[in-house]
Amino acid sequence: MVPQRWLILCGVMLLVLAGCSRQNEALVPAPLIQPRLAASATATPERLTITPAAIATAVAPTAAPPPATSTPAPTATPAPPRVGIQVGHWKTADLPDELARFRTSTGAYSDGTSEAEVNLDIAQRVALLLEAEGIVVDLLPATLPVNYQADAFITIHADGSTSSSARGFKMATPWRTSAASQQLYETLLAEYAAGTGLPQDGAITVNMRGYYAFNWRRHRHAIAKTTPAVIIEMGYLTNSTDRAFFRDQPDRIATSIAAGVRRYLTERDLNDKDALIAREFTIxxxxxxxxxxxxxxxxxxxxxxxxxxxxxxxxxxxxxxxxxxxxxxxxxxxxxxxxxxxxxxxxxxxxxxxx
Ligand SMILES: [Zn+2]
Missing domain, CATH: 2.30.30.40 (SH3 Domains)
Known part of the structure; x- marks a missing residue:
């Protein structure tokens, strides 16, 4: 990544965002890089996609084609990374039949605030932060596109407990952990703990690791086998201190999550394809x-x-x-x-x- 170029792109992006991005999107030529969403997806994700390629195409004067005699070296533009940010429990009523048992799973609720509301607020902030850096973000509801492929997938949740004193955040990888998911987990954990200062609740449950959207063997509407993934419970909605943190410092939470994702994307080894495949174990x-x-x-x-x-x-x-x-x-x-x-x-x- 060339920093100067990103600064310019960020500036342009702010201008684009200042207008109505949805309308502007319709005016810009199609991005050079096609989204890698599965064509068979029956659920259309809510997408806030403004790719650097699209913006560059929109603002850059079209260069004259080179003379036929010249043989310019091909300048392949690397595809911008794609990140899925899922809003836990958002639009669960729309879940497909294979996930019908989760249609009533509306998440934690406390003091007039639902988990989905908090999750959506934070997820939107994370999406804007990542997009400002040229990352393509899919803001996803409870229903994932079929076989969802991305460079990283984060599902955002807030916890609930019958004990109002339970507090702190939890994070987990899928049940079968690829090295990439593990690396994403470690960068997110480090950035979130340092950025928010919230305590960590280490009581990870098998249900977290077996999150339905991770389970590509069982569900079509799940991440692809090679999508690195992490579930985060940002803190407890049922704890007054954590709840106040969600309400008063949402940007601190979002910035910390975005920092973890960004660091993973920067530090990962793009040539290590084996890192994307989880090892199979026997009992x-x-x-x-x-x-x-x-x-x-x-x-x-x-x-x-x-x-x-x-x-x-x-x-x-x-x-x-x-x-x-x-x-x-x-x-x-x-x-x-x-x-x-x-x-x-x-x-x-x-x-x-x-x-
Ligand atoms: Zn939840």
Whole structure:
């Protein structure tokens, strides 16, 4: 990316945004780069797409074609990155039949504020920030386009609890974590924690990792297999401190999320296609009873669970000889086991699905 060019583009974009972007969009020539949305998508995402290519085409005088004798080197313009920002619980009534069970999933509600309202407010701010940098953003409702492909997908939520003292944010990758999703998670986590100063609630549930829109095996309206993805619960709508933060500092939240996405897009290795594919694991059983599940990948990490002969562990990530995963049937126990203490079985690996 050439910084000067982006500065100019940002300036132009502000001018475009100052007018009615939707109308201006109709006037500019079609972008050179076609959106990579699946043609079979039955749900049209709400799109705020103003691509740098479209703006450049709109404002740049058309260069005269080169003389036929010259052989200019081809100057391929790299496609701008595409990012999907999903507004959790937005338009759930429109969910397709395959997701009908989530049509009534309207999310958290507290003190006259619905989760979808908060999610939409933040998501729109994130979209504007990313678009100002030339990133193509799809602002997506609960229904994703079929096999949704993007350079990154973030689904935005706010939590609810019966305990008004529960607070802080949570983040998780899909159940099967690609290296790219993991990297997106780590950059988002670092930027969000530093940018908002909110505490982190580490109690990730299997339902979060099994979020329906991550589950491309089971649903057509889900991310594509290669789309890096993260779910974020920005904080608790049911906690007065977090709720006040949503209300009073939405730009701080949005800026932090945008910073995490931007950093991922800058730092990722575009040539590493393997990073986009999640490794497949099989169900494991402990080689001997007494094997332990730890909160961190370390023998000194807090012990969350001690295996019996019947225990089955479902890994979703390996790191330095440790598996991160969940104990089957103990869906709240997500932790780490020493890989050498466990062996693969040929039992089927279920995929949880949740909202
Ligand atoms: Zn939610």
């Amino acid at each position: 494991h059983r402990a080689k001997s009873a007494g094997a332990t599940v730890h909160a961190t990948p370390s023998d000194s990490g807090r012990v969350l669970f001690t295996a019996s002969d019947d225990t089955r562990f479902m890994p979703f990530r390996e790191q330095n000889g440790w598996y991160e995963g969940v104990v089957r049937g103990e869906w709240r126990v997500i932790g780490w086991v020493r890989a050498e203490q466990w062996e693969a079985t040929d039992e089927p690996f279920p995929t949880p699905t949740g909202q």
